[in-house]
Amino acid sequence: MKKVIDKINDLVKDKFEKYGYDRKYGFVTVSNRPDLCQFQCNGALAAAKEYKKSPRDIANDVLSEIKDIQIFQDISIAGPGFININITDDFLTNYINNIYSDKKLGITESQNPMTIMIDYGGANVAKPLHVGHLRPAIIGESLKRTSRYLGHRVIGDVHLGDWGLQMGMVISEVKRRNPDLPYFDENFNGEYPEEAPFTIDELEEIYPAASKLAKSNGDAMKEAREATSKLQKGNRGYLALWKHILNVSVKDLKKNYSDLNVEFDLWKGESDCQQYIDEMIGYLKDNNYTEESEGTLVIDVAKEDDNQPMPPFMVLKSDGSTLYSTTDLATIWERVKDYSPDEIIYVVDKRQGLHFEQVFRCAKKTKIVDENLKFYFLSNGTINGKDGKPFKTRDGGVMRLRTLIDTITNHVRNKLKNNNSLSSEEMNDIAKKVGLSALKFGDLSNQITKDYIFDMAKFSSFEGKTGPYILYTVVRIKSILRKVDVDKTSDIINPHSDIERDLMLSLSKFNEVVESAFIDKAPNKMCEYIYEVANQFNKFYHNTKMITEENMEKKMSWINLSNLTKDVLETGLDLLGIEAPDRM
Template identity: 70%
Template sequence: MNKFIKQLSHIFEDTFEQCGYDRSYGTVTVSNRPDLCQFQCNGALPAAKKFKQSPIEIANKVLEALKDNPIFKSITTAGPGFINIILEDEYLVNYINELSKENKYGCADLLEPKTIMVDYGGANVAKPLHVGHLRSAIIGESIKRISRFLGHNVIGDVHLGDWGLQMGMVVSEVKRRQPDLPYFDENYTGEYPTKAPFTINELEEIYPAASGLAKTDPAAMEEARKATAELQKGRKGYMALWKHILDVSVADLRTNYGNLNVEFDLWKGESDCQQHIDYIVDYLKENNYTTESDGALIVEVAEETDTYNVPPFIVLKSDGASLYSTTDLTTIWERVKDYNPDRIIYVVDKRQQLHFEQVFRCAKKSKIANDDLSLEFLGFGTMNGKDGKPFKTREGGVMRLQDLIQIIKDNVRDKLRDNSGFTPEETEEIARKVGLSALKYGDLSNQVTKDYVFDIDRFSSFEGNTGPYILYTVVRIKSILRKANEEGLSASKIIGAYSDTERDLLLTISKFNEVIEGSYLDKAPNRICEYVYELSNLFNKFYHETKILSEENIGKKSSWIGLITLTKDILETCLDLLGIETPERM
């Protein structure tokens, strides 16, 4: 189903062509003066330069060709040659009724779906999720859902930090605390325990202790480096202990990501590509992509057209050790081999842009990524406190994500206490959904690349551009529909626009497919947030102006029930694309 604005553009493109002008001048846009018209076409102005005619002459010629078209209530010229358009309600209503029958409300079926991998999450094992992990998780989840909704084959990968020095630190700290465990006995030949020697709470205390000690004690750092090297060489006891670290951490991460309504298709990590690093290093050497610089093995990735300094890609350090860059390059190779994606989107802190620029250039230069594979960096800004600095606890530490979720949930629960009629269980479930809507909508409503201020009172408000306000709108519609159902009323086709507000509501609904496809192309969930806020405002205005259930005209009432049902369905679809659940009552 074509987008509504596209259908109008086709009519004007055909008409411009019939009048002897290029089709490209027939583009129609939403009016920037809604007090004057609904849509406008400004193509007569640029056409005047090419065809040596005045813009108003061209505009009038187009209007003359369209004067008998029944879809236009009013079509006039303004200024030097603008064409102002107001549609007949019947044309708009017919489009909305057709849209309501579509499986995806007018979003076109794809002729060539893409295989898209979204790399988001990026949590480190043995560490709790903190507020710094929030944006990657919820932005990536939304990008995945939007892409999948449009019909693409989408694979979400958490890409855990589960390798490197941090693992050596944990292993050496466990050894200091429990030296008699069999993992540290090189002569041990039996089966290692199936139960981990630590809980998640203990594990999350072990790493910061190990890291703090290593920073102040050179001997501890050397011990961690040695443990890392032995782990990476495959020492059996250390590998068994590492497996415990991974299992305990991933179980906890699954719970915490699940609490955010974030789901991954792959739970891979840096360790998964380690077996291929030697192959990639040899490949780069044998194909003459590498050179040596101060003992390190590098690939030059700077280009003559660069307007900024792009350092070389380091494959191996002077001591022969690989880096995160080597791991990221090898991961691209592995993804190409296993999934043959058309696009790989990395949802990462924007401060890592240069790193990924080096990785992408090396992948393309070395043919690890072919020309058809799109490697895309989506860098997000920082979530800040009201002081403008990265959000922290009152004590100045980095806040755990589960604590942040609990804080906003408690804030919402306090506001719900004024509502009677809910059981404690219902209140808890509503607080969970509304709290998450406040947190996720508060984040996603911002442009991805921008920093923003986390304001718990504003985000959890039931008024204004907030998640709770959007949810309350959906719940209000559900309440009306329940009452209509009790009266034996059902939705029918929409039969007209009986007020300016209803007409505006219909026009906004008609933009759904345009908004979703635009959000996909721009990787911009905030566009969906803007849309649901506009739609919610218009519905609430319509609700206050219209006595839906007390209307005596059954045809009109059924039409309205059909309209608000469609409004609810589109709002819930949009919220689901943002990873937000809706309650039945609030």
């Protein structure tokens, strides 16, 4: 379904072109002064220099051409040559009815759908999720949902940290604690136990203990490196123990991500690309992309126009071992081989910017990927406390993500406890949904790259630009709809007030905002939009007595407009990974 803004743009650009001006100057935008007009075209000012005429004369020329177009209610010229435009209520209402009858709410799926891979997890096995894992998880989930809504094939990959020295640390620590386990017996030829020799709680205690010891004790670090080497060379017992580590961790990670309403299509990790590394390195060497530098194998990825020195991409260390850079390049090799993506999006910490720039350049230079494949590095900012520093626990440690979720859920539950109509089970379900809306909307309403202050009182407020405020609006509409029968076959009629018209104008922008959020990879645009819609609806609600209205045509129109508002808000929330309850 063609966007309202595109319909207007086409008409105005045609008239600019008909009068002899370049059609690019007919570009129309939503007005930044809604008190003056709904849409505006500022092209006359830009065209003045090229055509050596005053902007107002150009605007008058175009005005003479577009003033009689039927969809325009009125057009005027303001200031030095701004063209102010208002559309007719008939056109707006007809468009709103088309949205209401469309199961995709006016969204036209892409005629050329892309295959998009999104790498947005980055969790490490054997370690609990902490607050730093929140942003990439919920940003990536929103990007995935938005892309799919537009008809693209999207593959979300958690890309676990499940290989390397950290695994050696855990294995060597397990051996110190339980040396008699069969995994460490070189002569053991039987079947290893199906049950892991540790629980998730024990595993999450083992890793930090092993890491701390290895960093302070040379012998422990040596043991960890030896264990890592044995694992990567295929030691039977170590591989069996590693699988236990992976299975126990992934089971817990899936539960925690699911509690965030985040779901991955692939649960792959660094280990999955290991089978391609030898093949990839052979390809790089055979095609003369590599060179030796102080014993290491590298690829020069610098460009002539670089403003700062660009270090070479390291393929192998001097001892022949691989690095994270090798693994990330091999992962791209694997993804191209298995999925042939058109885009690969990485939602990761901004501190990894240089690393991924090297990886992307190397993949392009060595022709591991087609020149048309697009890479995106979406660097997310940090969640900070009110002191402006990265969010910590009271004792200064890194806060677990589960603790953060529980804290805000309990905070919301305390706010809801005076609602005696809710059962304990319903209260818990609502508190979870509202708490997650506070957490996720508070995060996603910020630009991805920006740091933000975590303010639980502000985020969980039922007023202002918050998740709970949006949910409360949806619940309010659901309450209205329970009191009446919705007849979707009846039309929404022309607005009876400026407030109603403003709500309809906001609803008409849904397809525009979804597309913009997709193109710019900006969930914050959806947050801004659904807040605008919720705000407009609440003004409309307080100005309208829809339940007691005696004129049935008007009443049913208002009910259907409310139902459409609910659909738009719930769809927008779903694209953010937020679910609305039926009551609050």
